[in-house]
Amino acid sequence: MELFDLYTAEREKTGRTMVRGEPVPDGYYRLVVHVCIFDPEGRMLIQQRQPFKEGWSDLWDISVGGSAVAGDSSRSAAERETREELGLSINLADTRPTLTIHWDRGFDDYYAVTLAVDPASLRLQYEEVQAARWASREEILQMIDDGRFIPYEKSLIDLLFFRRNHRSAHTRGDWTRGRG
Numbered sequence: 463m464e465l466f467d468l469y470t471a472e473r474e475k476t477g478r479t480m481v482r483g484e485p486v487p488d489g490y491y492r493l494v495v496h497v498c499i500f501d502p503e504g505r506m507l508i509q510q511r512q513p514f515k516e517g518w519s520d521l522w523d524i525s526v527g528g529s530a531v532a533g534d535s536s537r538s539a540a541e542r543e544t545r546e547e548l549g550l551s552i553n554l555a556d557t558r559p560t561l562t563i564h565w566d567r568g569f570d571d572y573y574a575v576t577l578a579v580d581p582a583s584l585r586l587q588y589e590e591v592q593a594a595r596w597a598s599r600e601e602i603l604q605m606i607d608d609g610r611f612i613p614y615e616k617s618l619i620d621l622l623f624f625r626r627n628h629r630s631a632h633t634r635g636d637w638t639r640g641r642g
Contacts, residue, residue: 465532466492473569479532486567495540496572497526497552498560499579500626505596507581508611509547512592522597522611524622536571548594549585552577560625563618574626599623 464482467475468490476490486492499507506525513520526547530539537554544552552575559571581594597605602619605611 464529466529467532467534468492469569482529490567492568493530493534493536493539494568494570495526495528495530495536495543495559496524496570497540497544498572498574498622498626499525499544499550500574500576501596502576502578504623504626505598506602506623507548507579507594508597508602509586509591510593512588512590515590518612520592522602522605524614525594540571540573547587547590549587550577550579561621572622572625574622576626 465479466482468478468480468487469475469492471491473491478487478490480486480490480492501507508522508524509526510522511518511520526540526544528539528543528547530536534542536559537557541552541554544550554573554575557573557575560574561572563570563572581596584594586592586594599619602611603616606613606616606619
């Protein structure tokens with residue numbers, strides 16, 4: 463039985479938990495994490511879900527994703543999910559989420575990291591992942607169109623590729639302009 467911490471709308475832990483598979487109680491929220499691994503050429507590592515995996519079976523997905531379990535922080539959940547799904551150890555100690563999306567029952571934290579990794583060297587979690595490979599932004603968008611990739615909003619994929627090299631909402635790093 464897997465437990466998830468429950469949060470307030472302000473993202474504070476409430477001290478309450480819920481069991482995986484049960485609905486999130488009204489007025490509470492849960493945390494989901496994603497790690498987008500990019501190579502130095504700017505491609506994203508994508509994974510193909512197992513055909514027997516419940517939800518989005520056999521479809522391709524971004525590098526890593528999963529729920530934070532009770533006791534996890536966002537960072538520790540992202541590191542754990544990466545280790546479990548890909549057999550890859552990453553250190554996010556000095557990393558904040560690149561992007562957080564709020565949804566009706568929770569928060570999705572997206573991390574972007576750049577690593578030179580050979581997909582053939584990964585230890586894929588059999589219960590979750592059947593394959594992993596590098597893909598360009600254009601390939602992922604085409605796979606969404608073809609129904610081979612989880613149907614994310616294409617603008618999210620565009621934003622993730624943009625955010626891999628930009629840590630603010632501005633396209634220039636000149637912080638002196640616009641200050642009054």
